[in-house]
Amino acid sequence: xxxxxxxxxxxxxxxxxxxxxxxxxxxxxxxxxxxxxxxxxxxxxxxxxxxxxxxxxxxxxxxxxxxxxxxxxxxxxxxxxxxxxxxxxxxxxxxxxxxxxxxxxxxxxxxxxxxxxxxxxxxxxxxxxxxxxxxxxxxxxxxxxxxxxxxxxxxxxxxxxxxxxxxxxxxxxxxxxxxxxxxxxxxxxxxxxxxxxxxxxxxxxxxxxxxxxxxxxxxxxxxxxxxxxxxxxxxxxxxxxxxxxxxxxxxxxxxxxxxxxxxxxxxxxxxxxxxxxxxxxxxxxxxxxxxxxxxxxxxxxxxxxxxxxxxxxxxxxxxxxxxxxxxxxxxxxxxxxxxxxxxxxxxxxxxxxxxxxxxxxxxxxxxxxxxxxxxxxxxxxxxxxxxxxxxxxxxxxxxxxxxxxxxxxxxxxxxxxxxxxxxxxxxxxxxxxxxxxxxxxxxxxxx
Numbered sequence: 001x002x003x004x005x006x007x008x009x010x011x012x013x014x015x016x017x018x019x020x021x022x023x024x025x026x027x028x029x030x031x032x033x034x035x036x037x038x039x040x041x042x043x044x045x046x047x048x049x050x051x052x053x054x055x056x057x058x059x060x061x062x063x064x065x066x067x068x069x070x071x072x073x074x075x076x077x078x079x080x081x082x083x084x085x086x087x088x089x090x091x092x093x094x095x096x097x098x099x100x101x102x103x104x105x106x107x108x109x110x111x112x113x114x115x116x117x118x119x120x121x122x123x124x125x126x127x128x129x130x131x132x133x134x135x136x137x138x139x140x141x142x143x144x145x146x147x148x149x150x151x152x153x154x155x156x157x158x159x160x161x162x163x164x165x166x167x168x169x170x171x172x173x174x175x176x177x178x179x180x181x182x183x184x185x186x187x188x189x190x191x192x193x194x195x196x197x198x199x200x201x202x203x204x205x206x207x208x209x210x211x212x213x214x215x216x217x218x219x220x221x222x223x224x225x226x227x228x229x230x231x232x233x234x235x236x237x238x239x240x241x242x243x244x245x246x247x248x249x250x251x252x253x254x255x256x257x258x259x260x261x262x263x264x265x266x267x268x269x270x271x272x273x274x275x276x277x278x279x280x281x282x283x284x285x286x287x288x289x290x291x292x293x294x295x296x297x298x299x300x301x302x303x304x305x306x307x308x309x310x311x312x313x314x315x316x317x318x319x320x321x322x323x324x325x326x327x328x329x330x331x332x333x334x335x336x337x338x339x340x341x342x343x344x345x346x347x348x349x350x351x352x353x354x355x356x357x358x359x360x361x362x363x364x365x366x367x368x369x370x371x372x373x374x375x376x377x378x379x380x381x382x383x384x385x386x387x388x389x390x391x392x393x394x395x396x397x398x399x400x401x402x403x404x405x406x407x408x409x410x411x412x413x414x415x416x417x418x419x420x421x422x423x424x425x426x427x428x429x430x431x432x433x434x435x436x437x438x439x440x441x442x443x444x445x446x447x
Contacts, residue, residue, distance in 0.1 A: 101171040105154055105182055106147030106189075113367075114241045118142040120371045121245025121260055124324065128380045131249075137200035138248040142241060144193025145209045151186035152217035155179060160225070164286040166279070201248035208244040212237055228291040231272055239265040259319050260374065266312050267367055270305035270344050274360035277301050278353065298351035305359065306344040312337045319374065329377035333370060340366045 119139050123130055154161065154172055158179070161167035171177040190213055198206035216237045223230040239261040246257035276283065276292040283290045292301045316333025319325040343362040347355040 097176070101177045102147075102185060104171050105151040105177070105185065107150040108147070111143055111146040111150060114146045114238075115139045115143045116368075117238075117260070117264060117371070118241040118245040118248075120375060121242030121257065122249045123245075123375055124242075124260065124378055125246035125249035125257055127250075134201065134248065137196055138205065138245055141193040141197035141201070141205075141209065142244065144189045144196070145213050146241075148186045148190025148193065149213045149216040151182055151189075152213075153221050155182050155186065156217070156221050157224075160286040160288065164282045166282060167286070197244075197248065202251050204251065204253070205244050205248035208240055208247060212240040212244070215240075224288045224290075226289060228289055228294065230289070231269065231276070231291055234272070235265045235268040238268045256322055256324050259315060259322070259324055260371070263312060263315050263370055264367075266308045266315075267363065267370075269308035270340070270359060271363035273301050273305040274347070274356045274363065277351075277356045278360065298356075299348075302344070302348040302351055306341065306348045309337065309341040309344045313341070323379055325374055325377040326379060329373050332373045332377075336366055336369050336373075 119135060119142075122135050122138050126135075154170060158172045161170055162173035167173065172179065172182060194206050194210050194213075197209050215233070220230055220233045220237055223233055242260040242264060243253065243257060246260075247253055250257070273291065276290045277298055280290065280292045284293055291304065292298065295301050313334065316325075316330040316337070319333070320327050320330040340359075340362045343355075343359040347359045
């Protein structure tokens with residue numbers, strides 16, 4: 001009790017009127033300045049309080065001691081928690097800064113496209129049932145390896161990126177992150193992705209991922225400054241992820257699994273030729289030896305793009321003939337391939353920036369439609385077996401009919417004759433018809 005009374009008595013002395021011009025301001029300011037030394041109140045007044053205490057008009061009534069104590073308690077809390085909030089803001093800013101740098105180093109949108117092709121390959125190679133955990137692990141491992149490859153690509157091209165308008169603001173040329181930091185990030189995330197694929201998928205998928213990382217970072221990247229063949233090497237890099245997904249799901253590489261990689265390979269040529277034509281000045285400033293730089297008229301660039309679009313046309317029929325997809329996919333694939341071929345032919349006839357942009361946009365639309373159609377119309381193992389042996393159902397029903405009535409052999413043969421269609425040939429045997437001596441000979445003899 002005596003402490004409270006003494007405190008209130010001390011407050012009353014501080015708040016007593018004075019002979020100054022503005023007694024309220026003098027006494028209140030004195031109280032705030034005295035208590036600020038012991039950490040009870042803030043030394044600085046807010047603008048509203050400052051106007052209130054500095055008013056030279058009629059003096060305001062003195063506040064109660066309870067309000068002064070309450071203000072002092074709130075100020076004490078703000079003094080205590082201010083360092084914590086400052087540290088939290090610094091931590092959030094640091095996380096946001098490096099998160100943005102890692103996002104740009106990884107070329108996250110391009111890496112997500114790589115993950116989509118790998119996931120499509122995994123689903124196609126899974127057969128009847130898709131292992132969702134295996135699919136997620138494969139996509140995560142592919143994402144990390146792709147991020148590592150893109151980061152190493154920027155480390156090796158830092159001087160070239162600094163000369164190009166569209167790349168000079170990347171983390172390394174702009175100085176937002178150091179080279180050792182970027183190398184450490186790329187090494188750690190690449191090793192983690194390869195290890196994840198080795199543990200959760202198989203060593204074949206991990207080997208394909210590691211090989212693709214080396215091919216992209218240490219072969220394709222320096223080759224961009226040496227020879228225009230880098231475009232075709234880069235197309236191989238883009239064709240490996242769907243093959244990786246197929247290998248992760250099936251544990252092997254077969255001809256059926258090469259359909260989507262072939263589509264990725266041929267698709268990348270017109271896609272990049274359009275981009276190289278549109279950005280040829282920027283590539284020249286960066287010191288990159290692209291195919292479009294040796295073709296001032298653009299005629300050869302457009303011809304290469306159109307030719308590779310034509311290579312895409314038979315892929316839909318091959319997917320149907322090999323039992324990977326249904327006949328509807330053959331129709332849909334032919335339509336979208338004719339559409340991108342028409343855009344490429346238009347660019348070949350009239351080599352303008354507008355036609356190049358149209359072909360580039362057509363290539364952006366082609367790939368998701370092709371992969372979506374392949375997933376939607378894919379055939380599982382049971383459907384492939386029935387497609388390869390269309391008379392299997394008839395044989396099962398006829399065997400049960402023999403148990404009931406053994407005197408209907410002739411009728412059974414007639415039914416089997418009309419229901420049995422042409423048997424689908426296995427992929428290896430189909431390809432062996434072509435002059436490829438390294439493929440095995442078909443295991444059957446056509447009549």
